[in-house]
Amino acid sequence: MALVPYVENQLPALSKLHNSSVHFRFANHDLRLAQDWKKLGVAAVVWDAAVVMCVYLEMGKVDLKGKRIIELGAGTGLVGIVAALLGGLVTITDREPALDFLSANVKANLAPDSQELVVSELTWGVGLDRYPAGGYDLVLGADIIYLEDTFQALMQTLEHLCSDSTVVLLACKIRYERDTNFLSLLRCRFSVEEVHYDKERDIHVYKAYKLPINRDL
Template sequence: MALVPYDDSGVPGLKRFHDSLATYNFASHTIRIRQDWKQLGVAAVVWDAAVVLCMYLEAGGIDLRERSVIELGAGTGLVGIVAALLGANVTITDREVALEFLKANVRDNVPSDLHDKVSIRPLTWGRSLENFSTFDLIVGADIIYLEETFPDLLQTILHLSLEHTVILLSCRIRYQRDQNFLSTMKGHFTLAEVHYDSSTDVHIFKAQKKAPKEDL
């Protein structure tokens, strides 16, 4: 997510983002996520899409044990933290400017005996992708929202995935451009909605790369 301040004056639904801590219970752990809305903006708070995706993972939507997982646009790192607590080997990524904040949340919530299962790395979509290999699972919560990032996001997902890779994208569909991005993904991936949380209007889409067509 972009690290930009957001003017929330007069928007009561956003007041919860002013809390310095957001507390959740996942994978038999109490997770306390630091938030910093005023200084860091939308990437430094927990959005509903992240919570819904954590609920889906905890419910066994996919087996995470010993799987390699990468979280894109991690923000506070909640999804990556939960994936690690559920047994995955997790690479949590965001832009360089977000990493110190992200590291603090991981350090506070991942037990010391699991530290070797988590790495935190800078990743700007579309750049220096040669530094990353492929993964069993790619996760992203509310990363489909800035149209200018869509080509780089798609390029990044393509680079990180093989045919067996599962991609889980959790988001609200706010604009037609969001649907357009999902339609573009269908040119490269099979794509299906696997969960909808009506209380938050959050969708989870599952994608897998299509097999290359054989030459006749």
């Protein structure tokens, strides 16, 4: 998630975002995630899309055990932590200012000797050669498509990370026209289908595969 401070909002629905920590139970583990809205804004709170993504991963519809997984815009790290607990070999990424916060959540919720998860800096579209081209089985993103200015860089990043067999899972709330605009952009290079919808939270989960390049053109 990008580091974008939010103006203080008194709506009751947002009050949970100002809590210093939140608790969940996933993958037979009790998890405690620190939050820091005032310092890091949207990058440092658990959004509903992350929770729904974790619920979907627990359904077992995507094989995680031993799979090479990368999470984009990891924020608090909840999704990546759950993916690791479910057996994935996970790299969770975000921009540099969020890494200390992200690493602290990882250390608080995984065993000290855990080899299943690493934290790494990734600004979309920048320094992508540090990550293997097409080197991941699964790419995860929860609530990462809300800033239109980042769409091209995100697409560039997805195209670099994915092979034709890579599964992309994106969880999001369709709030504005720009959200559907990104899905239209994604469909230019990926096959996209909705695989889960959480009605209570109004969160969609999409699965995408990179389309093969037609070399006859």
